[in-house]
Amino acid sequence: MNVPSRNEPCPCGSTKKFKHCHINDLESLQTGRKGRDPIPFIIGMLGVIAGVVVMYTVDLKSGLAAAGAGVMAAVAYGLFKSPPSSKGGGDPGAINFGG
Secondary structure, three states: OOOOOOOEEEEOOOOOOOHHHHHOHHHHHHHHHOOOOHHHHHHHHHHHHHHHHHHOOOOHHHHHHHHHHHHHHHHHHHHHHHHOOOOOOOOOOOOOOOO
C-alpha cells in the first residue's frame, strides 16, 4: 500500500486528512486491523464463567479445571490464529531443521 502524503484524504475512508487521522497508526492501516482481536478474550471469559458455574454445581476441582480449559483454549486460539513467522524463507515444502 502506498503511504499518502500528509494532506491527502485518509485511506481509511474518513473525511479527515491523513495527518489528522492515521498518520501515527500506519501499521494497523496497512494490515487493515484496528486494535486487538476480541475473540480470545471472549473465549477466555466464557471459560471462566463456565468454570464458576461448574464450581458451584459440582465441586471446586472440576470448576478450576473448566476455567483453566477455557483460558487454555483462548491462548491456543490466539497462537493458531496468527502463528509467529519463521525467519528464513526458502522452499515452503522443504523441512527446516534450524540450520
